[in-house]
Amino acid sequence: MRESDVSGGKNRWTLLLLACSGVSAVLLQTTVFHYLPWIPDLLLILCVYLGIYHPSVGGAAGAFFLGYGLDTCSGVPVGMNAFAMSLVFAGVTAASRRLWLTNPLSVLFMVFLAVVLKTSAFLFLGEFGELAEVFQPMVARYIMWDATVAMVLTPLVFTLLYLGESFDYRP
Amino acid sequence: MQRLLSKYRVILSCGFFLLLSLFLAAVNTRAPYRIDPVGVLLLEVMHPLQVGVTAVSQRTERLWDRYVALWAVREQNEALRQRLEVLEGMAQQTRELGLTNQRLEKLLALREELGVTAVAAHVVGRSSVAWVQTVILDKGESHGLTKGMAVLVPEGVVGRVVSVSAHTARVQLVSDANSGVDALVQRTRAHGIAAGTIEGGCALKYVQRGDEVQVGDQVVTSGLDGVFPKGQLIGTVARVGMKDSRMFQDVEVMLSAELSKVEEVLVVAPVVVRAGE
Numbered sequence: 001m002r003e004s005d006v007s008g009g010k011n012r013w014t015l016l017l018l019a020c021s022g023v024s025a026v027l028l029q030t031t032v033f034h035y036l037p038w039i040p041d042l043l044l045i046l047c048v049y050l051g052i053y054h055p056s057v058g059g060a061a062g063a064f065f066l067g068y069g070l071d072t073c074s075g076v077p078v079g080m081n082a083f084a085m086s087l088v089f090a091g092v093t094a095a096s097r098r099l100w101l102t103n104p105l106s107v108l109f110m111v112f113l114a115v116v117l118k119t120s121a122f123l124f125l126g127e128f129g130e131l132a133e134v135f136q137p138m139v140a141r142y143i144m145w146d147a148t149v150a151m152v153l154t155p156l157v158f159t160l161l162y163l164g165e166s167f168d169y170r171p
Numbered sequence: 172m173q174r175l176l177s178k179y180r181v182i183l184s185c186g187f188f189l190l191l192s193l194f195l196a197a198v199n200t201r202a203p204y205r206i207d208p209v210g211v212l213l214l215e216v217m218h219p220l221q222v223g224v225t226a227v228s229q230r231t232e233r234l235w236d237r238y239v240a241l242w243a244v245r246e247q248n249e250a251l252r253q254r255l256e257v258l259e260g261m262a263q264q265t266r267e268l269g270l271t272n273q274r275l276e277k278l279l280a281l282r283e284e285l286g287v288t289a290v291a292a293h294v295v296g297r298s299s300v301a302w303v304q305t306v307i308l309d310k311g312e313s314h315g316l317t318k319g320m321a322v323l324v325p326e327g328v329v330g331r332v333v334s335v336s337a338h339t340a341r342v343q344l345v346s347d348a349n350s351g352v353d354a355l356v357q358r359t360r361a362h363g364i365a366a367g368t369i370e371g372g373c374a375l376k377y378v379q380r381g382d383e384v385q386v387g388d389q390v391v392t393s394g395l396d397g398v399f400p401k402g403q404l405i406g407t408v409a410r411v412g413m414k415d416s417r418m419f420q421d422v423e424v425m426l427s428a429e430l431s432k433v434e435e436v437l438v439v440a441p442v443v444v445r446a447g448e
Contacts, residue, residue: 031224057181060184060188067192072207072213077200078196078210079199083196090186125193125200
């Protein structure tokens with residue numbers, strides 16, 4: 001097998017894995033997680049993962065579609081989550097070019113910043129609609145809870161994705 | 172140009188997607204019900220998945236809720252059962268107090284009817300030997316009880332005090348084989364001695380062959396023995412027998428007081444029969 005074939009296969013496997021992860025995350029967030037006291041933002045963690053490990057055009061498109069999918073399936077005006085996710089991806093990508101972000105603590109800190117960034121993006125866009133009124137009084141509480149839950153889940157999601165990508169798909 | 176695009180392709184793509192999403196957000200927040208063809212397609216693709224996952228999660232939730240509810244019901248059931256036991260105990264206690272009260276009221280009425288010195292006492296012990304019919308009372312010498320006092324209940328004669336200590340008294344029941352109460356058949360005034368039998372029953376002894384006694388006749392105390400007040404019910408004639416060879420009739424008496432169930436009694440001072448009474 002040629003090296004280019006291996007590389008192509010690997011890319012397809014990664015694409016499939018990330019797409020499945022994204023779809024699963026959208027499904028979980030829009031259906032199952034509503035039974036939990038706080039909905040974990042798996043898509044945000046996935047977006048941070050893309051920003052750190054896949055800082056590419058594909059990664060940017062992935063982040064956009066993650067947000068777009070969430071917008072479509074959750075009933076939020078289309079573009080809000082897409083914008084927030086794109087912004088998070090851009091922020092994480094920019095940071096990962098200057099900082100060493102594979103360290104677990106750095107990743108957790110980046111997830112915290114991503115939550116802040118996403119919430120800020122939401123609020124920024126909310127100024128155009130009615131969402132700002134809903135969010136503004138509980139921003140701090142929302143950020144703290146969302147960040148805590150996301151940081152707790154980050155090691156698990158990152159490990160699963162890392163193991164998935166390392167999986168030898170060849171027969 | 173090509174090289175520049177290639178070098179900054181990630182930043183450029185980020186910018187593109189940011190602008191695109193910003194545009195979409197701006198359009199959709201102003202017109203939230205605008206039909207988005209890509210979104211519709213995405214929704215159509217996701218729909219079966221969402222329906223499936225929702226159905227599974229709802230079933231799981233229902234199952235979990237029922238399971239948790241079952242635990243809550245179980246705890247509630249346990250608490251209610253304990254409460255029921257407590258309440259049943261209280262109800263039983265109340266019933267018992269009511270019955271005791273009724274019995275004591277009857278004893279009080281009997282004491283007033285007799286018009287003699289009488290002491291109410293509780294039965295606190297019974298003979299463990301079948302052929303000795305005695306009970307122990309919780310009152311003794313210190314309460315004014317003496318040997319030979321009559322023991323009664325509203326239903327009839329119980330027995331007599333055969334020994335006393337400071338705080339207890341032993342009573343020989345009328346059903347004891349060694350007991351004897353001077354008695355009369357109320358209807359015909361036939362005289363006899365009501366004595367216990369070895370089986371724990373009672374017989375009216377020494378009734379003359381010529382005296383008329385029938386089943387159902389009531390047997391009462393004569394008052395001649397100086398122990399029992401006159402006219403206290405002993406029991407009812409249950410059987411009358413007569414053998415040719417004997418001088419007296421065989422009269423079996425069913426005691427009116429249920430001696431095995433007596434709990435409170437009235438101990439009455441010996442009766443002094445005066446001439447002319």
